[in-house]
Amino acid sequence: MTRAGEINSTRTGLSSVFDGDYTVFGLLGAVLAVYLLYPFVTFFIGAQGDGIAVADFTRPEVISAARYSLTTAPISTALATAFGVPLAYFLSRSEFRGKLFVDSLVILPLVLPPVVGGVMLLTGFGSFTPVGQVANSLGLTLTDSYIGIIFAQTFVASPFVVITSRAGFDSVEEYERASRSLGKGPVETFFRVSVPLASGHILAGIALTFARSIGEFGATMMTAYNPHTMPTQIWVTFISRGVYATLPIVAVLVILGLAVVVGIRYSGKTIGVRE
Amino acid sequence: MNRLDGVTKAYTNFELTIDIELENEITAVIGPSGSGKSTLLEVISGFETPDSGSVFLDDRALNGVPPEQRNIGMVFQRPALFPHLSVRENIEYGAAISDDEIRDLCELLEIDELLEADRSPETLSGGEKRRVSVARAIVTDPDALLLDEPTTGLDEPIRRRLKYELRRVLADLDIPCIYVTHDQNEASVVADSVVVMRHGTVLQQGGYQELLESPRNEFVADFVGIENLIRGEIRETDSGRTVVDTGVAWVKPDRTNLDNGDVSKSEVCIGILPESVTITENARGDGGRRNQTQSHQSDGTSINSIDCIVERVISERGSKTVFLDCGLSETFKAVVTSGVTVNKGDDVTVEFDGSDVVVI
Numbered sequence: 001m002t003r004a005g006e007i008n009s010t011r012t013g014l015s016s017v018f019d020g021d022y023t024v025f026g027l028l029g030a031v032l033a034v035y036l037l038y039p040f041v042t043f044f045i046g047a048q049g050d051g052i053a054v055a056d057f058t059r060p061e062v063i064s065a066a067r068y069s070l071t072t073a074p075i076s077t078a079l080a081t082a083f084g085v086p087l088a089y090f091l092s093r094s095e096f097r098g099k100l101f102v103d104s105l106v107i108l109p110l111v112l113p114p115v116v117g118g119v120m121l122l123t124g125f126g127s128f129t130p131v132g133q134v135a136n137s138l139g140l141t142l143t144d145s146y147i148g149i150i151f152a153q154t155f156v157a158s159p160f161v162v163i164t165s166r167a168g169f170d171s172v173e174e175y176e177r178a179s180r181s182l183g184k185g186p187v188e189t190f191f192r193v194s195v196p197l198a199s200g201h202i203l204a205g206i207a208l209t210f211a212r213s214i215g216e217f218g219a220t221m222m223t224a225y226n227p228h229t230m231p232t233q234i235w236v237t238f239i240s241r242g243v244y245a246t247l248p249i250v251a252v253l254v255i256l257g258l259a260v261v262v263g264i265r266y267s268g269k270t271i272g273v274r275e
Numbered sequence: 276m277n278r279l280d281g282v283t284k285a286y287t288n289f290e291l292t293i294d295i296e297l298e299n300e301i302t303a304v305i306g307p308s309g310s311g312k313s314t315l316l317e318v319i320s321g322f323e324t325p326d327s328g329s330v331f332l333d334d335r336a337l338n339g340v341p342p343e344q345r346n347i348g349m350v351f352q353r354p355a356l357f358p359h360l361s362v363r364e365n366i367e368y369g370a371a372i373s374d375d376e377i378r379d380l381c382e383l384l385e386i387d388e389l390l391e392a393d394r395s396p397e398t399l400s401g402g403e404k405r406r407v408s409v410a411r412a413i414v415t416d417p418d419a420l421l422l423d424e425p426t427t428g429l430d431e432p433i434r435r436r437l438k439y440e441l442r443r444v445l446a447d448l449d450i451p452c453i454y455v456t457h458d459q460n461e462a463s464v465v466a467d468s469v470v471v472m473r474h475g476t477v478l479q480q481g482g483y484q485e486l487l488e489s490p491r492n493e494f495v496a497d498f499v500g501i502e503n504l505i506r507g508e509i510r511e512t513d514s515g516r517t518v519v520d521t522g523v524a525w526v527k528p529d530r531t532n533l534d535n536g537d538v539s540k541s542e543v544c545i546g547i548l549p550e551s552v553t554i555t556e557n558a559r560g561d562g563g564r565r566n567q568t569q570s571h572q573s574d575g576t577s578i579n580s581i582d583c584i585v586e587r588v589i590s591e592r593g594s595k596t597v598f599l600d601c602g603l604s605e606t607f608k609a610v611v612t613s614g615v616t617v618n619k620g621d622d623v624t625v626e627f628d629g630s631d632v633v634v635i
Contacts, residue, residue, distance in 0.1 A: 174351060174353060175355050175357055177322060177342075177349070177351070177355070178349070178351060178355040178356075178357070178408075179357075179368070180322075180341075180342040180343045181320060181342055181343075181347065181348065181349035181412070182343075182348075182368055182369030182370075182411065182412070182415055183343050183344075183346070183369050183370070183415055184368075184369075185341070185343050186341075186343075189343075193357060196359045197357070197358070197359060
């Protein structure tokens with residue numbers, strides 16, 4: 001057979017697979033989908049059988065944990081967005097010495113175990129560090145405090161908004177050029193073209209950052225074990241009362257997670273570069 | 276005066292080196308991919324900063340002037356219409372103009388219907404998008420207009436119509452318009468003058484006819500459509516005429532005097548446009564040799580005519596491209612009207628006028 005013939009036959013083989021027979025892919029994918037679903041089913045069925053009542057949802061420690069998580073995560077998300085979106089834009093548009101380093105730095109919290117991030121934060125902002133002592137003298141406690149929770153959440157979750165926003169800005173550069181060629185300066189172009197067109201990516205990044213913040217555990221355990229956030233409270237409840245007792249907080253986190261996922265799917269379909 | 280004065284821009288594996296003057300007319304920049312055409316536009320528009328040299332627009336040096344302050348309109352290869360704005364908002368983005376002005380402009384570009392009902396750019400065809408992007412660039416009353424392959428990716432009929440319309444619209448602007456294309460035919464239709472680029476440098480600049488009649492080198496000749504490039508040696512015939520001996524025929528160009536030192540080398544390359552060639556079928560039974568005609572010398576060697584065998588024929592709209600084996604190292608091409616009967620394997624003679632032969 002000639003080489004052209006071999007290529008032809010390969011193409012025919014592939015196309016026959018992709019033209020409709022997706023059974024193998026479906027079966028392999030189903031294994032993972034079932035694996036992802038199974039623990040949710042067992043947990044919620046198990047919790048029901050364990051007699052978790054509605055009253056458990058209003059226990060003081062549950063209310064307190066929810067309050068801390070729901071007040072810190074938005075602040076962490078806002079901080080990550082306020083500084084992360086400009087960083088994403090700068091990385092997307094600029095070439096500078098050390099860019100690779102900054103790029104890597106942004107990704108690092110994603111690939112490191114969160115608890116390692118917590119260790120780093122303790123060495124930077126702990127009570128006995130210079131920064132911690134200055135803060136103490138000003139009446140601020142940077143660890144085991146509300147601020148400590150925000151520090152941990154921002155450190156671990158901010159890469160999401162930076163990375164997704166950057167992808168958005170990368171995809172709209174030609175529109176920016178069009179705007180600049182039409183007499184609009186960089187700032188006007190940023191707000192009239194770049195942000196609206198990258199908004200789908202930015203919003204997805206914000207949603208992911210919020211979800212990651214509210215679910216943050218490893219770094220928070222190190223920097224702010226107290227006051228308990230929802231993930232910390234899950235751990236405490238699990239140790240003291242068993243796995244099913246965590247249901248109230250788990251349920252809240254699962255609902256929030258689902259809301260974020262649906263929100264991202266929706267924003268991805270309705271906002272963004274459509275040309 | 277509009278000019279690029281000693282402009283250089285170096286990249287890892289490519290360097291742009293430009294020195295050209297541009298009139299208030301349409302200048303086509305042609306050249307193969309990677310020749311630096313788009314980079315040239317980036318430097319003029321201010322999106323790339325040259326390593327050295329200056330860009331002057333109407334004698335105003337543009338060094339250090341950001342793109343938004345240059346007042347240079349751009350039409351991009353992809354139209355880059357803002358998808359979150361309507362067609363009207365796209366056109367009005369660069370400048371606030373009256374309803375009458377916008378309607379006049381859109382009528383000129385035949386897109387006035389697109390202004391209705393807040394049409395989204397998403398709903399436009401490829402050709403409509405290009406027209407809107409041209410309108411958007413013109414509306415700011417720019418001092419120069421740069422067009423980067425504005426017809427690329429369009430279907431042939433739309434592309435054909437658009438290039439004629441762009442010619443009509445751009446010619447009325449009376450500003451320097453730089454029209455980048457890789458299509459020499461499009462350049463000949465749209466532009467008043469042509470710049471041929473290769474490897475980041477300008478090989479030749481001039482009117483399209485000028486480039487056809489005196490291309491500076493074989494690359495320019497080939498790129499403007501002189502596809503038949505034949506190497507030969509200048510020699511004197513027994514009858515005292517000076518000709519180019521190609522090995523299979525003698526060629527006598529009219530426009531270049533081979534005797535008086537116009538050509539300094541003894542070996543030259545001659546170019547013949549495929550469109551300027553005529554084909555006649557040889558009479559049967561002459562053993563493949565054509566009949567004696569006026570273009571034959573007494574020793575039997577032909578002048579400005581070559582006996583060939585037809586290799587293949589490709590029919591196009593209104594014409595046929597005939598590929599001929601003439602005994603030369605390269606296939607000889609002739610473009611004839613579709614009425615000419617010619618088939619694969621035919622024994623034919625191609626003839627051309629000396630006035631259609633260029634010496635490179």
